[in-house]
Amino acid sequence: MMRKRQLGKRSRILQLEGKRIILMIPKPSNAESIYKHINDKSVVRYTTIPYPYRLEHAREWMRRARRNLRKRSGYEFSIFLKDRREIVGGIGLMHIDRKNQNAEIGYWLAKKYWGQSLAKEALRLVLDFGFKKLKMRRIYARVTHPNVRSCKLLESVGFKLEGRFRLHVKDRFAKNKWLDELRYGLLKNEYAGV
Template identity: 35%
Template structure:
């Protein structure tokens, strides 16, 4: 599966076994691992292979869609996912990370815009939630720029990197997405 927009520098594509080496390389960065709950550190190729197998199964079952983020030339630069799809309540969670050398270029924002379009327009969901570890200012800014609203902080919700951490919750609903020109995706396909 591929999600793209001609005007964007990135596209999303189903993750596959060929991505394992790049996933391991980027995920073995403490700055990334410290901001992604449940991501082991150090991160090995075995972790990456196991993750890819899990992602492929979940996509087949249509429970999650873990997509590789790629530059137009095909280079893998990160991950973006819609997970925990709840068709009864028409909601899901979104998560993402971009490799350090690709930060501050707008790639994460484009990836999340593509995934939101997929979630709202293809999956017909009504609500997308994002959880961000307190202190991950880059992610908080990205979500704010795309119209997500902070909905609260869960104290010591996540045990990660050997300690309990607070988790900020953000959300966006279909009507906010539809009314927000900043996140429209013209030429999506």
């Protein structure tokens, strides 16, 4: 379900609502909660998220998310548990190419919430938004191998492995080690949620 919530006379903030989660554009007051959950090596292991993660990183991410929203070049959400209004992760569409109707999706989830299908619920909400509201034709994801959890998540909603970039990414936590990057894609007509 998609809603826009009034935050002032001129500002309308996008909110996507699922059964157990709500996706909202992050606010400055969310910085501490984001910092608490994301500053974990196992969470950021296969992402481009800085580690160690500092409070200032959270604030900068929120500024960038709001700037991208204004420019309509990206939609980055915090994932909140509906019953507790607690931030448990982040998800977003980035590198939006309106001419070619495609965008990249990225996400992270606090470790204590892994294995509960919250990321899958968030992924479906953002895919619905991307395909239905933004009229994207294709949404793609980059996964650092061996992030098996992320591969399984993407495949569970219909993403197809489109390519493998061998030894493309330097391992952030191992000296002189390079990892493959996998590229996944999902076309609008392949997505069951549309």
